[in-house]
Amino acid sequence: MKTTQILSVAAAMAGPIAAQEICEQYGTITQGPYIINNNMWGMDSGTGSQCTTLDGGSDAGVAWHTTWTWSGGENSVKTYPNSGLVLEPKLVSDITSIPSTAEWSYDNTDIRADVAYDLFTAADINHVTYSGDYELMIWLGQYGEVGPIGSVIDSAEVGGQTWDIYNGPNGDMNVYSFVAAEPVTSFDTDIKEFFTYLTEKQSYPADQQYLLTVQFGTEPFTGGEATLTVKNWSASVA
Numbered sequence: 001m002k003t004t005q006i007l008s009v010a011a012a013m014a015g016p017i018a019a020q021e022i023c024e025q026y027g028t029i030t031q032g033p034y035i036i037n038n039n040m041w042g043m044d045s046g047t048g049s050q051c052t053t054l055d056g057g058s059d060a061g062v063a064w065h066t067t068w069t070w071s072g073g074e075n076s077v078k079t080y081p082n083s084g085l086v087l088e089p090k091l092v093s094d095i096t097s098i099p100s101t102a103e104w105s106y107d108n109t110d111i112r113a114d115v116a117y118d119l120f121t122a123a124d125i126n127h128v129t130y131s132g133d134y135e136l137m138i139w140l141g142q143y144g145e146v147g148p149i150g151s152v153i154d155s156a157e158v159g160g161q162t163w164d165i166y167n168g169p170n171g172d173m174n175v176y177s178f179v180a181a182e183p184v185t186s187f188d189t190d191i192k193e194f195f196t197y198l199t200e201k202q203s204y205p206a207d208q209q210y211l212l213t214v215q216f217g218t219e220p221f222t223g224g225e226a227t228l229t230v231k232n233w234s235a236s237v238a
């Protein structure tokens with residue numbers, strides 16, 4: 001009910017908007033080409049709460065923050081509050097560029113969490129958008145003893161940064177995670193370069209995979225109260 005009201009407010013407004021908070025599971029707010037999601041997919045593995053707020057934005061970028069506290073199930077991801085790009089699936093090999101910027105900060109780093117992009121691709125253009133054949137994660141922040149799926153297969157410079165690259169399975173998904181050694185709190189890149197690396201170095205079939213999602217957010221394991229503030233996130237697909 002609350003979500004419906006918020007959505008209709010968002011739809012009715014043009015230009016700058018007042019802050020809107022969502023605390024319910026999978027509550028969303030749409031802002032131009034962006035969608036904010038209070039995703040709490042793994043919340044049943046622990047105890048806690050989370051609210052996500054749209055602070056403003058335009059077609060050029062979106063500002064939001066999320067405040068959470070989670071305990072229990074210490075090696076399980078609880079949630080993924082995120083900003084995503086509303087997009088039409090497109091074959092990765094037909095994409096020229098995916099320019100994206102992320103400016104963010106955490107007010108409490110005594111937490112076990114990551115700050116990461118999450119992109120899904122699949123051979124089926126109609127695949128559900130909460131998974132894929134492949135998952136590409138870009139970890140800009142890594143706090144506490146948490147790590148990505150799989151093991152390190154390479155270290156490489158991609159999109160202007162050096163990353164440890166992990167690979168492993170998440171159910172049926174083949175996951176590649178690029179992990180920065182230190183938090184990258186001001187990120188400006190072309191995500192297509194990550195797919196180019198995967199295509200050239202890891203036999204990723206770019207001509208058989210549709211890009212389904214481009215999302216940026218945080219995955220809390222345990223800790224808090226902590227607030228991730230995203231001053232500006234932008235992404236587009238060309």
Ligand SMILES: *[C@@H]1O[C@H](CO)[C@@H](O)[C@H](O)[C@H]1NC(C)=O
Binds near residue numbers: 060062101
């Ligand atoms: C957000 O980033 C985009 C892309 O760099 C930029 O065009 C836009 O002006 C930024 N917005 C703010 C509020 O800084």
